[in-house]
Amino acid sequence: MLRTALKPRNLALLAVAVLVVIAFVQLGRWQLGVAEDEALRESLDRARSQQPVPVQTVLRPHSDFPGELGTRPVTATGEFGTDQVVVANRRLDGRTGFWVVAPLRVASSGATLPVLRGFVTSPSDLPPVPTGTVTVTGGLAPPESPYAGDAPPQGQLASVDTSVLVGRWPGDLYNAFVFQQEEEPAAAPASLGSMQRVPTPSGETGFKWRNAAYALQWWAFAAFALYMWWRIVRDEGRQEAAGRAAADQVDASGDNGRRE
Missing domain, CATH: 2.40.50 (OB fold (Dihydrolipoamide Acetyltransferase, E2P))
Structure with a gap:
């Protein structure tokens, strides 16, 4: 199979597959970035949409801090x-x-x-x-x-x-x-003076799972491109092996006929 993979045509196909993989991996990373950016934007929008309330109405002195009050x-x-x-x-x-x-x-x-x-x-x-x-x-x-x-x-x-x-x-x-x-x-x-306000952290944002799923799809396409190249090389190698076996069988039959 290695001999088949090293044929110029198959090496060219491998180069194309590698370029496809690189492109699909980058598209997947881009989709992950979109997922994070969308989640951050929604988190900030939710925070901005909340009206400030007096602190004494949501928190008591010395009490544990409820996680849902973050930001x-x-x-x-x-x-x-x-x-x-x-x-x-x-x-x-x-x-x-x-x-x-x-x-x-x-x-x-x-x-x-x-x-x-x-x-x-x-x-x-x-x-x-x-x-x-x-x-x-x-x-x-x-x-x-x-x-x-x-x-x-x-x-x-x-x-x-x-x-x-x-x-x-x-x-x-x-x-x-x-x-x-x-x-x-x-x-x-x-x-x-020179003091600057510190923005309130956005808190936990998680992912936009739809965009994260798109990222996984791009990476699956990348894996499929490599699989298809491997499948082409494997099938070609099997065909060549079958052809060599048939030729060897014909040669063996000819030799037996000449000996008789």
């Missing part, structure tokens, strides 16, 4: 405390920096809600917290796990870990934090 838009009205913290080793738009997290004492419950105000590239760039009563709007998120690596420098945190914050900020604490997007009254741009 849920909420509002919280209260006053900021001045004890801001920075969370090290965060990235935004390709830059490494720090999250700025401040305590907001929610007026209706008296409990503190950690608010991720934004991102800065240096701890020295912290803007002052707003004074007076403010209403913060943003996406809700569960607390982060304790960081197991090297501790950050003194005065910095490695994660938004409410088990650490509860010892730093007195009183009741919500077991969550908010990716702040807006505040009312709105802060003057100059008061924010």
Whole structure:
């Protein structure tokens, strides 16, 4: 069969099959990308379609964080405390920096809600917290796990870990934090300095399974192209083997007739 596969015609067919396989594999990867993009778009559309609700209506202080509340838009009205913290080793738009997290004492419950105000590239760039009563709007998120690596420098945190914050900020604490997007009254741009808002993560998006199925179909077509080449070579090899066997039988019959 190897001799048959190495014939110029079959090698040319193999080259065509390889090109087809490459094209079909790339089409399958494209369909997977479409599946992820469509799922992300639908997730963002769902998040945008939800109206913010007061945080105290969906979450109680010190209670476990319900998974279905991830990215849920909420509002919280209260006053900021001045004890801001920075969370090290965060990235935004390709830059490494720090999250700025401040305590907001929610007026209706008296409990503190950690608010991720934004991102800065240096701890020295912290803007002052707003004074007076403010209403913060943003996406809700569960607390982060304790960081197991090297501790950050003194005065910095490695994660938004409410088990650490509860010892730093007195009183009741919500077991969550908010990716702040807006505040009312709105802060003057100059008061924010170089701080940028951090978008609320989109959460789990999964796949658009129809597009994922299309990807599998393209990959099946790719496998079928190689199978067809193998089938052509195999059948041709069998025909050649059968022809050689028939010729050998004829030669053997001729030799026997001459000996007689």
